[in-house]
Amino acid sequence: MEGSKNTTGTILEEGESSTASQESPSQRRIFKVIVLGDSNVGKTCLTIRFCGGDFPQKPEATIGVDFRDKDVTVDGESIKLQLWDTAGQERFRKSMVQHYYRNVHAVIFVYDVTKLSSFENLPTWVDECDRHSLSSNVPRVLVANKCDITDRRVVSTNMGQKFAEHNDMPFFETSAKSSEVGESVSNIFLYIAKKLKAQRPHLHLRAGFGGISGSGRTSVRKLRLKSSGLRGFEPEKTPKSKCAGGCFS
Amino acid sequence: MSTNNKAHNFHEEDKDQPPGFHRNNASGFELHKRAKLVAIHKALQSDPVDVASLRKYAISKGGLLTDEIRRKAWPKLLNVNPFESIAKDANIKEHRDYDQVVLDVNRSLKRFPPGMKDDEREVLQDQLVEVIVRVLCENNQLHYYQGYHDICVTFQLVVGKEATVSLVNKLSTHHLRDFMDSTMDRTKHMLNYLLPIINKSKPALHDFLQRSEVGTVFALAWLITWYGHVLNSFRSIVRLYDFFLACHPLMPVYLAAAIVLYREEDIMQCECDMPFVHSLLSKIPQNLPLEKLIVDAGDLFVQYQPSQLAKEARLYYKESTSLTTYQSLEESSRIQRPDSVLRRLTRRGQGHASAAGRPQDSNRVIKVAVWAISMGIGAAALTVLNNALEFWG
Numbered sequence: 001m002e003g004s005k006n007t008t009g010t011i012l013e014e015g016e017s018s019t020a021s022q023e024s025p026s027q028r029r030i031f032k033v034i035v036l037g038d039s040n041v042g043k044t045c046l047t048i049r050f051c052g053g054d055f056p057q058k059p060e061a062t063i064g065v066d067f068r069d070k071d072v073t074v075d076g077e078s079i080k081l082q083l084w085d086t087a088g089q090e091r092f093r094k095s096m097v098q099h100y101y102r103n104v105h106a107v108i109f110v111y112d113v114t115k116l117s118s119f120e121n122l123p124t125w126v127d128e129c130d131r132h133s134l135s136s137n138v139p140r141v142l143v144a145n146k147c148d149i150t151d152r153r154v155v156s157t158n159m160g161q162k163f164a165e166h167n168d169m170p171f172f173e174t175s176a177k178s179s180e181v182g183e184s185v186s187n188i189f190l191y192i193a194k195k196l197k198a199q200r201p202h203l204h205l206r207a208g209f210g211g212i213s214g215s216g217r218t219s220v221r222k223l224r225l226k227s228s229g230l231r232g233f234e235p236e237k238t239p240k241s242k243c244a245g246g247c248f249s
Numbered sequence: 250m251s252t253n254n255k256a257h258n259f260h261e262e263d264k265d266q267p268p269g270f271h272r273n274n275a276s277g278f279e280l281h282k283r284a285k286l287v288a289i290h291k292a293l294q295s296d297p298v299d300v301a302s303l304r305k306y307a308i309s310k311g312g313l314l315t316d317e318i319r320r321k322a323w324p325k326l327l328n329v330n331p332f333e334s335i336a337k338d339a340n341i342k343e344h345r346d347y348d349q350v351v352l353d354v355n356r357s358l359k360r361f362p363p364g365m366k367d368d369e370r371e372v373l374q375d376q377l378v379e380v381i382v383r384v385l386c387e388n389n390q391l392h393y394y395q396g397y398h399d400i401c402v403t404f405q406l407v408v409g410k411e412a413t414v415s416l417v418n419k420l421s422t423h424h425l426r427d428f429m430d431s432t433m434d435r436t437k438h439m440l441n442y443l444l445p446i447i448n449k450s451k452p453a454l455h456d457f458l459q460r461s462e463v464g465t466v467f468a469l470a471w472l473i474t475w476y477g478h479v480l481n482s483f484r485s486i487v488r489l490y491d492f493f494l495a496c497h498p499l500m501p502v503y504l505a506a507a508i509v510l511y512r513e514e515d516i517m518q519c520e521c522d523m524p525f526v527h528s529l530l531s532k533i534p535q536n537l538p539l540e541k542l543i544v545d546a547g548d549l550f551v552q553y554q555p556s557q558l559a560k561e562a563r564l565y566y567k568e569s570t571s572l573t574t575y576q577s578l579e580e581s582s583r584i585q586r587p588d589s590v591l592r593r594l595t596r597r598g599q600g601h602a603s604a605a606g607r608p609q610d611s612n613r614v615i616k617v618a619v620w621a622i623s624m625g626i627g628a629a630a631l632t633v634l635n636n637a638l639e640f641w642g
């Protein structure tokens with residue numbers, strides 16, 4: 001599969017809820033990741049792709065919140081990513097999705113490069129996260145989806161990157177549909193897994209998560225990005241070429 | 250009308266009975282069915298139409314049986330004239346929800362019969378958008394929600410475009426009204442009946458669910474689409490629509506309770522943590538014994554009527570409301586997990602009911618039906634949810 005190809009050499013995909021870990025399931029660390037963005041940007045397709053499925057031919061509108069999970073191995077530790085795929089329509093967010101913001105460990109913002117409004121609405125999503133007083137330590141990433149569509153593209157790489165920089169998060173361009181374009185879907189999620197693991201080496205997450213006291217947010221984040229050696233801010237130079245064997249290096 | 254005739258041919262009837270019919274008892278079923286068909290036709294042909302009997306048939310085993318009957322009976326159950334359609338609004342594209350409707354309808358491929366040609370389906374999808382937005386234009390107070398399209402498409406495939414406009418127009422101001430507020434607060438309140446019902450019936454299961462903090466969002470799509478979004482079998486969906494059209498707006502919640510109760514064993518074996526329980530519950534098994542569950546839901550309804558539960562539901566409502574007012578909650582969460590506080594509040598004064606005697610089988614359908622008749626359509630939800638704690642006294 002995508003993720004198991006030689007990335008940094010330390011990240012391995014394990015497949016869905018496998019048993020390959022030495023730890024008992026109750027010891028395995030669980031990270032909760034919420035996926036946000038306007039309706040139709042591809043949140044459902046991205047999470048399905050990551051959890052091992054093919055690009056869904058007939059995805060349906062998400063109603064409320066859908067849950068998917070996936071076990072990944074990062075530096076020898078098996079961890080579980082819980083992905084909460086949310087409905088884009090505002091009404092669901094306002095009264096239903098609240099519950100799911102609790103104890104979130106990472107946030108993925110998604111927009112559709114062929115739909116300007118989905119990009120323009122990003123501040124609303126970011127604000128909302130802030131209002132839910134997510135700890136500033138909760139990693140956030142920005143994902144530009146549907147990069148396989150070139151003829152109808154209206155949001156440039158530059159625009160996305162600027163926004164990401166401004167909001168201090170790494171930026172990925174991808175496509176849930178085609179693995180030929182941008183960063184592979186699994187690498188984005190594995191990036192998050194790696195980051196979470198690095199950020200919380202020993203924490204017991206199941207006991208609830210109030211957030212580690214967040215000082216020096218910007219510097220810490222940038223430092224991590226640099227030291228992680230993962231491509232985050234780098235512009236997409238050759239969107240057509242598949243990064244063979246070493247996307248992250 | 251050509252759309253009507255087309256609708257008739259979409260789904261082969263009878264071959265694909267809803268799960269729960271005991272097919273090994275084919276002759277018994279055939280006999281039952283034939284007798285019921287005769288009775289339904291009689292009710293339809295009497296003047297005035299015998300709506301009370303139709304209601305009863307819509308609830309009892311097999312429901313209204315064929316789409317041909319549904320085309321005639323559904324309008325009667327909703328008391329609408331399908332030929333009196335609402336005016337076409339010229340500017341559906343200007344409606345505030347138009348774009349969202351298009352997005353959702355475009356993604357609703359699964360709701361159409363698998364064999365249908367693309368161009369044929371696209372015509373229907375365009376019609377579906379039109380139907381939905383016309384109803385929205387007619388009722389400016391109504392707000393589109395994702396999932397509304399799943400309800401509309403079911404009607405479209407059974408009764409055709411124009412009749413769908415009238416039926417859905419009525420339904421939207423009655424059964425579906427609470428879903429169509431600008432916010433989903435009242436929808437959430439309807440869901441708040443779910444756990445009290447389960448609590449009355451199986452307190453241990455209820456406690457497990459509470460402990461897992463699973464909430465009720467797993468049943469959201471069930472409720473607001475009348476299961477159209479989550480069941481694959483079109484036959485099963487229309488069977489349920491018979492049931493719901495004849496019943497109280499909260500009946501989909503009682504059915505949800507019946508489904509959860511039916512899955513008790515699976516649930517209790519699950520790790521008692523929200524994601525796992527949510528995941529298990531939200532994936533609805535496709536082979537549910539639907540006829541049994543309909544009976545169960547009716548039972549639950551008769552035993553634990555909404556008025557009786559209203560108080561507890563309100564308590565849950567408060568719980569959810571406090572969950573949405575996250576700021577104060579964040580405060581309290583520093584001291585302890587909010588849910589444990591709320592759970593204690595909920596628990597207080599909520600003695601576990603001893604299992605009440607089940608109503609006699611023969612009475613059951615009649616009781617549900619009688620109640621449904623006395624209620625008339627709609628109004629119920631609004632009344633229950635807005636004020637009267639003792640609506641049914």
Ligand SMILES: Nc1nc2c(ncn2[C@@H]2O[C@H](COP(=O)(O)OP(=O)(O)O)[C@@H](O)[C@H]2O)c(=O)[nH]1
Binds near residue numbers: 056145174176177
């Ligand atoms: N071309 C292309 N289409 C996509 C991509 N991701 C999603 N889609 C399509 O966009 C639509 C919305 O996808 P969905 O995952 O349901 O969006 P969501 O509302 O954010 O969950 C669907 O019709 C998908 O087929 C992508 O990367 N490329």
Ligand SMILES: [Mg+2]
Binds near residue numbers: 045061085086
């Ligand atoms: Mg979705």
